Amino acid sequence: MKITVVGAGAVGASCAEYIAIKNFASEVVLLDIKEGFAEGKAMDLMQTASLNGFDTKIKGVTNDYSKTANSDICVITSGIPRKPGMTREELIGINAGIVKTVSSSLIQHSPNTIIIVVSNPMDTMTYLVHKSTNLPKHRIIGMGGALDSARFKYRLAEALDAPISDVDGMVIGGHSDTGMVPLTRLATRNSVPVSKFLSNDRLNQVMEDTKVGGATLTKLLGTSAWYAPGAAVSGLVQAIACDQKKMFPCSVLLEGEYGMNDICIGAPVILGRNGIEKIVEIELNDAEKAHMVESAKGVRATNDLL
Ligand code: NAI
Numbered sequence: 001m002k003i004t005v006v007g008a009g010a011v012g013a014s015c016a017e018y019i020a021i022k023n024f025a026s027e028v029v030l031l032d033i034k035e036g037f038a039e040g041k042a043m044d045l046m047q048t049a050s051l052n053g054f055d056t057k058i059k060g061v062t063n064d065y066s067k068t069a070n071s072d073i074c075v076i077t078s079g080i081p082r083k084p085g086m087t088r089e090e091l092i093g094i095n096a097g098i099v100k101t102v103s104s105s106l107i108q109h110s111p112n113t114i115i116i117v118v119s120n121p122m123d124t125m126t127y128l129v130h131k132s133t134n135l136p137k138h139r140i141i142g143m144g145g146a147l148d149s150a151r152f153k154y155r156l157a158e159a160l161d162a163p164i165s166d167v168d169g170m171v172i173g174g175h176s177d178t179g180m181v182p183l184t185r186l187a188t189r190n191s192v193p194v195s196k197f198l199s200n201d202r203l204n205q206v207m208e209d210t211k212v213g214g215a216t217l218t219k220l221l222g223t224s225a226w227y228a229p230g231a232a233v234s235g236l237v238q239a240i241a242c243d244q245k246k247m248f249p250c251s252v253l254l255e256g257e258y259g260m261n262d263i264c265i266g267a268p269v270i271l272g273r274n275g276i277e278k279i280v281e282i283e284l285n286d287a288e289k290a291h292m293v294e295s296a297k298g299v300r301a302t303n304d305l306l
Pocket residue numbers: 006007008009010011012031032033034037077078079080081082091095098102117118119120122143144147175223224225226229
């Protein structure tokens with residue numbers, strides 16, 4: 001199993017590290033445009049192999065796509081991250097050009113690959129990959145909901161004063177501060193709805209804290225986060241590589257599902273060796289449906305900037 005990660009920055013390197021530590025891939029190619037940067041990150045990571053006990057070979061390359069040939073899965077993290085006070089949508093000007101060029105170069109050398117888009121604004125970048133390549137829809141996946149759901153579970157566990165493994169919850173919708181739809185109604189603690197333990201006010205606070213999860217970290221760090229994004233990407237990669245048939249909310253091209261068309265937005269999907277093997281339609285209540293409609297409006301407004 002060969003995996004390419006484009007962008008050896010904070011998220012790309014963290015993602016390569018988690019993939020390697022999980023030890024399911026034979027090779028990870030880390031590619032960056034900055035001369036020597038990916039080579040340095042790859043060498044540093046390879047020097048953790050004996051310490052962390054993995055056999056995955058990590059190779060770094062500067063913009064040489066021939067080295068990515070025949071990758072089973074390609075992850076796109078190249079582009080600029082947001083600074084404190086910025087929205088993800090503000091990154092579109094620079095990142096759209098990067099994502100378009102990078103996806104075309106990847107497909108040239110790996111025509112059968114599955115692409116995972118991470119660069120922001122992620123739903124729009126995923127849509128751009130659909131529009132600018134001829135890959136079938138099940139091979140283009142946007143990563144956002146897996147991270148947002150991990151942040152949701154973190155906030156739920158905090159509010160419940162419970163271990164995270166007791167908590168389950170999912171965030172669908174757009175990967176933006178206003179677009180996320182945390183499904184508090186369906187969140188549980190050991191199968192018991194969290195509303196049994198938390199007041200409406202506390203649940204609303206959890207929802208708000210989840211939606212600004214990325215912005216909170218950007219303010220603290222001065223740039224966007226990398227550990228949880230890297231771990232979330234590695235989870236998607238592993239589900240595909242190991243044909244796990246695991247369910248994650250991912251940005252996916254909708255064709256009628258959730259009453260939407262011609263948009264990439266977060267919805268639950270089953271991931272396996274073929275990429276997106278099924279889009280799962282869950283029954284939403286009126287408030288959740290209205291929230292999804294608003295979320296889609298925001299994503300479409302950003303898509304219009306392409
Ligand atoms: P970073 O600045 O640390 O790394 C980006 C890397 O991309 C740099 O090393 C840069 O040299 C490289 N790059 C730029 N243009 C390139 C090109 N044409 N070809 C190859 N490499 C190129 O940024 P970071 O923190 O790793 O974030 C990367 C992206 O991921 C940002 O757009 C950020 O907003 C996004 N992100 C998305 C998340 C999600 O949940 N979807 C979560 C966190 C970040």
